[in-house]
Amino acid sequence: MTQSRLAQAMGVSEEHLGKMERGLRTLTQGNAARAAQALGTPLDEVLGRTPVDVRTEADLGELRAVIRRFDLPGERPRVDFRGILTRTKRIGGHVKSADLAALIDELPEFLTIATDHAHATGKPAAWEVVTLGYSAVYYLAARHRWMDLAELAVVRQKAAAERATPFAPVIAARDEAGAFLNSGDFPGGLAVVDRALVRAQAELSGRERTLAEGVLRLRGMTLAGRLRDRAEAERHITGARDAASAITEDVTDSGRMFGPQNTAVHVAATLADLGRYRESADTADELKRTKLSLPPTRVMNLFVDDSRTRLALKDRDGALMSLRLAFEAAPQKAKVHPTSQEVLRVLVELHRRSNPDLRKLANTMGLSF
CATH class of the missing domain: 1.25.40 (Serine Threonine Protein Phosphatase 5, Tetratricopeptide repeat)
Known part of the structure; x- marks a missing residue:
């Protein structure tokens, strides 16, 4: 496919597409989706899936096994509903803080206990807990762009929701x-x-x-x-x-x-x-002047989107500052987020002088400076 044809399919100019290819402009998720459609390839292949190590692969294998057995309940768990609710709050805390490693570690056992309890009692409140558990699975998978796991999670979540509150x-x-x-x-x-x-x-x-x-x-x-x-x-x-x-x-x-x-x-x-x-930028500035009461995962989104906005406005220093604040708010999520990766990639390409903050972020993301 020629660059001209791809640019036309994406609805951008050839110059814009060329700059995205050379790392001089960010590839937004919207443009990435249009590129994927034009090229006939999945979006997660364009954006890149987050690789996993051996331990994480084992945890994900265990999680997939639990998801497969959604309609095959085991014995009623010894943990009472109050104990399950305590674990639910802990899972919710991991989502709010974007602690992706903790989610990978805890979700298999949590989903097993929650699903077995819901099957045993049939109570809507118990099935709502299962719904929230699968919401956490979706969140985990979407952040890493493991879309097969994300789509399986929402299928199970939908089934649980129909029995819930x-x-x-x-x-x-x-x-x-x-x-x-x-x-x-x-x-x-x-x-x-x-x-x-x-x-x-x-x-x-x-x-x-x-x-x-x-x-x-x-x-x-x-x-x-x-x-x-x-x-x-x-x-x-x-x-x-x-x-x-x-x-x-x-x-x-x-x-x-x-x-x-x-x-x-x-x-x-x-x-x-x-x-x-x-x-x-004005909307973000107005929000930043208030006392933020949002969880870290939402604060991270605020700053990572602000970083791409500042970059589009040719404010490189502002983009870098917002990107640094995004990493401070939720480092695990910022590391795997496609927008933060793109902004950092462009900043590294554009900078012509040493910058300690940029070098530190680049090293965190594994980019050469």
């Missing part, structure tokens, strides 16, 4: 749409979001309905931004802001990650996806 299908739909997002099928993900919104509006009420709409709108705006559909993005941004105005502070429990600050993080990222970099 009324809010559980919202969490499952958010992650199912996320699997479409991470595979580059943005229209499919938007369809999942809209279907889930209709269901949530029909089955939920009060604060739960507001949270559901907010959670789903955040996913919707991200998908629309990657699709570069301004009207659809604005629809979801408006919906998310309306929902956030009814929530006094950000909620981060039991998969219900939504609130005013989280909405602002997503809006800034979506504006950058749409090429509205000055607006994105």
Whole structure:
């Protein structure tokens, strides 16, 4: 395929594509998806899958075995439901702090215990715990771009959600749409979001309905931004802001990650996806002037998206500062995140002088300087 044909298929100029190839411009996840579609290859092959060592491979093998046995319950676990809830909070803590190593280590045993207990009792609350467990599996897999594992996780999550509490299908739909997002099928993900919104509006009420709409709108705006559909993005941004105005502070429990600050993080990222970099930077600056109450994983997203925005505005120092703050907030997630990898790659290529902070980050990512 000629460069001209690929650029046309991606909707960018040949000059822009050439700069991305030479490391002078970041390859955004939206452009990566369009490249994957044009080349007929999976998105995770374009962005690169995170390699695993022998120990991690063994842990993942154990996790896959547990997932396969979803409908083959074992004996009822000796751990009571209170103990399972304690473990659920610990898993949630690993997600919030982006402790990916701890998730790989703990998820196989946790899912085994939680699923066996849910089969034994049949209680919706027990199945909601299983839903949250598979949400953590999806989060782990998506961060590393292990998309086969992510897609298997959302299938199991959806099955568990149908037996769980009324809010559980919202969490499952958010992650199912996320699997479409991470595979580059943005229209499919938007369809999942809209279907889930209709269901949530029909089955939920009060604060739960507001949270559901907010959670789903955040996913919707991200998908629309990657699709570069301004009207659809604005629809979801408006919906998310309306929902956030009814929530006094950000909620981060039991998969219900939504609130005013989280909405602002997503809006800034979506504006950058749409090429509205000055607006994105202003949104991020306004948020950074407040006292952040977000978990580290969301703080990391704020700064990593701000780093690509600063780079697009030709503010290399600002891009490096935001990238450094992203690594400080959640180092494990920042190390495997495709946007942080891309920004760092471009900064290394562009810099013509030694920079201790850049050299340190490059060494962390295994890039030569």
